Amino acid sequence: MSSIRKVILVGDTKVGKTAITVRSVHNSFVEGAPTIGVDFFRKTLLLKTGRSLQARIYDTSGQERFKSLSRSFFQGSDCCIAVASFDVDSSVHKLESWIELVKEHCDEEETVFLLVMNKIDLPGALDDSGMYPVSKADIEAAASKLGFSKVYYTSAKTGEGINELFSDMGEKLVGAA
Numbered sequence: 512m513s514s515i516r517k518v519i520l521v522g523d524t525k526v527g528k529t530a531i532t533v534r535s536v537h538n539s540f541v542e543g544a545p546t547i548g549v550d551f552f553r554k555t556l557l558l559k560t561g562r563s564l565q566a567r568i569y570d571t572s573g574q575e576r577f578k579s580l581s582r583s584f585f586q587g588s589d590c591c592i593a594v595a596s597f598d599v600d601s602s603v604h605k606l607e608s609w610i611e612l613v614k615e616h617c618d619e620e621e622t623v624f625l626l627v628m629n630k631i632d633l634p635g636a637l638d639d640s641g642m643y644p645v646s647k648a649d650i651e652a653a654a655s656k657l658g659f660s661k662v663y664y665t666s667a668k669t670g671e672g673i674n675e676l677f678s679d680m681g682e683k684l685v686g687a688a
């Protein structure tokens with residue numbers, strides 16, 4: 512395996528895939544949809560052993576709306592981050608089809624899948640207030656159906672949960688977790 516790991520983000524449009532990527536790479540957040548003219552982002556993942564791992568993070572740039580992502584987007588992925596968010600209706604239910612799509616193009620055994628619920632900063636998001644189309648119960652049900660033992664709750668806006676997501680990713684990519 513090459514020492515540079517390929518990471519892709521999938522999920523419905525507007526769930527915050529680009530914002531998560533930008534938060535993790537630049538530690539910043541810009542309201543609205545940023546247009547970013549790069550094919551991938553470079554990120555160094557620091558490991559608990561003191562070593563590090565280079566990752567290339569491939570974000571989509573709107574093609575996900577039509578599920579018209581090219582084969583090359585998926586091919587050779589070492590890690591897939593599947594993202595849903597509280598305010599995007601049906602984003603949780605679409606996770607399964609996104610994950611199926613990734614599995615069609617990747618070696619299922621070799622690819623690390625991580626499940627993310629984004630926008631936890633939205634007031635009332637985490638306490639099942641019924642204010643949003645998606646609830647914490649919805650994501651927990653989807654996670655267990657899809658066989659995930661953990662959901663990463665994140666906010667690209669405040670940065671909460673983002674470091675944990677990417678540090679766990681590093682450990683999983685070297686097979687330490």
Ligand code: GDP
Nearest residue numbers: 524525526527528529530542543630666667668
């Ligand atoms: P993408 O289509 O999945 O790439 O989603 P974007 O990253 O473009 O984000 C869609 C919208 O949600 C933008 O208006 C972002 O500013 C906003 N957004 C993204 N992440 C968060 C978050 O964690 N909290 C809040 N409150 N808004 C977010």
Ligand code: MG
Nearest residue numbers: 528529571572
């Ligand atoms: Mg985007």
